[in-house]
Amino acid sequence: MNKLHTLLLLSLGATAFAQTADPELIAAAEAVESKVIDWRHDIHEHPELSNREFETAAKITKHLKSLGIEVQTEVAKTGVVGILKGDHPGKVVALRADMDALPVTERNDLPFKSEVTTTFLGSETGVMHACGHDTHVAILMGTAEVLAQNKDKIHGTVKFIFQPAEEGAPPGEEGGAALMIKEGVLKSPDVDAIFGLHINSATPVGTIAYKPGGTMAAVERFVVNIKGKQTHGSQPWGGVDPIYIASKIVDGFQSIISRESNLLVEPAVITVGKITSGVRFNIIPESAELIGTVRTLDPDMRELIIKRMTEMSEGLAKAYGGSATIEFQSNTAITYNDLELTAQMLPTLQEVAGEDHVKLVKATTGGEDFSYFQEEVPGFFFFLGGMTPGNTEAYPHHTPDFQIDDDGMLLGVKTMSQLVVDYLNAQ
Numbered sequence: 001m002n003k004l005h006t007l008l009l010l011s012l013g014a015t016a017f018a019q020t021a022d023p024e025l026i027a028a029a030e031a032v033e034s035k036v037i038d039w040r041h042d043i044h045e046h047p048e049l050s051n052r053e054f055e056t057a058a059k060i061t062k063h064l065k066s067l068g069i070e071v072q073t074e075v076a077k078t079g080v081v082g083i084l085k086g087d088h089p090g091k092v093v094a095l096r097a098d099m100d101a102l103p104v105t106e107r108n109d110l111p112f113k114s115e116v117t118t119t120f121l122g123s124e125t126g127v128m129h130a131c132g133h134d135t136h137v138a139i140l141m142g143t144a145e146v147l148a149q150n151k152d153k154i155h156g157t158v159k160f161i162f163q164p165a166e167e168g169a170p171p172g173e174e175g176g177a178a179l180m181i182k183e184g185v186l187k188s189p190d191v192d193a194i195f196g197l198h199i200n201s202a203t204p205v206g207t208i209a210y211k212p213g214g215t216m217a218a219v220e221r222f223v224v225n226i227k228g229k230q231t232h233g234s235q236p237w238g239g240v241d242p243i244y245i246a247s248k249i250v251d252g253f254q255s256i257i258s259r260e261s262n263l264l265v266e267p268a269v270i271t272v273g274k275i276t277s278g279v280r281f282n283i284i285p286e287s288a289e290l291i292g293t294v295r296t297l298d299p300d301m302r303e304l305i306i307k308r309m310t311e312m313s314e315g316l317a318k319a320y321g322g323s324a325t326i327e328f329q330s331n332t333a334i335t336y337n338d339l340e341l342t343a344q345m346l347p348t349l350q351e352v353a354g355e356d357h358v359k360l361v362k363a364t365t366g367g368e369d370f371s372y373f374q375e376e377v378p379g380f381f382f383f384l385g386g387m388t389p390g391n392t393e394a395y396p397h398h399t400p401d402f403q404i405d406d407d408g409m410l411l412g413v414k415t416m417s418q419l420v421v422d423y424l425n426a427q
Helices: 003-016 023-045 054-066 133-148 176-182 242-260 299-319 339-353 370-376 406-426
Strands: 070-075 079-085 088-098 117-120 123-126 155-163 193-204 208-210 213-216 218-227 268-277 287-296 323-332 335-337 358-360 379-387
Touching: 023 054, 023 133, 023 406, 054 070, 054 079, 054 133, 054 155, 079 133, 088 133, 088 370, 088 406, 133 155, 133 193, 133 406, 155 176, 155 406, 176 370, 193 370, 193 406, 208 339, 218 242, 218 299, 242 268, 242 287, 242 299, 268 299, 287 299, 299 323, 335 339, 335 370, 335 379, 339 358, 339 379, 339 406, 370 379, 379 406
Parallel strands: 088 155, 088 193, 193 379, 208 358
Antiparallel strands: 070 079, 079 155, 117 123, 208 379, 213 335, 218 287, 218 323, 268 287
């Protein structure tokens, strides 16, 4: 039986036992909506970069403690973990929200616009929640309040994971989901399943999008160092041109995608984003450097592409008289939605949002370090609509004009709260 048939059977079975959205949870979520919006505005106005989320962590900690939730701080530097024990015994489910902002200067004209500036990698820049992490934190804070008020419905334990550095730790530092896992965030008590969401500026408010299996890409950063032989620009035969070799390697990498990768399985991308070489117009330099990214959604394709990139960079450099080395740094794994867990929880999404507002979508080549949690325990990651209905221009994530409609967050609180109750009750 293939994975698709398995998923269909599991989905049919889960639908047969689907619960109706709990009206008390819905009412509690609606009651906390104004707080969630206020928290989001405050966090948006005071953004903090990766591993520097000190004020954000303090706000989260204060709120969780006010709810009587056990709190752990300074997890993976600035992370916060809340533990809520239900009134009944059972399994452990985790909910995750990422906290960090980006080195982006905001252009929006909002009453809660970020005016924060900083020096990032030697350059002056603004700081902005240009990916919606401010909404993720506010939604999880609201979910914690809803569930703390409804412990009698919880058969088990809930871990609220507020994660720093999803966008990547600063150079020379560890951070993000990988460091949280290293420090034991999924242990004591041991987590049985984890849920996460990401708000999306191009998905209308009131809509949830999901995909079983590979949902977001594994992300690798690569660096190719090419060695040639320096010579005068008027006498190329006197040296080995690393810039020419670099151009051949860039071209060769694209043939791996277009001629060697089975794109009927999943899409894949190799992008060279930076080429550095030379100091003067009439000197062929000694070296060149290529920096880029690889995005894959299938483990076997990932292995093939990395193998061929290594062979091609070394082989092409040698063919033209030089040498090359390539190094890879993994930024995220494949965000893989466990098939059984996805099928089990799909009816909950449909009950809360309405079946017509839950959309099956294709994978994206963006990356998410939520994937590291999913390598350890079954996980389900979905997308929440944040675009004003009727809007014809949605600004992309990671841009100065990125915007999210506040009305999108209520569905996030409702959904996360109901997922917890339904998952634990089903166990």
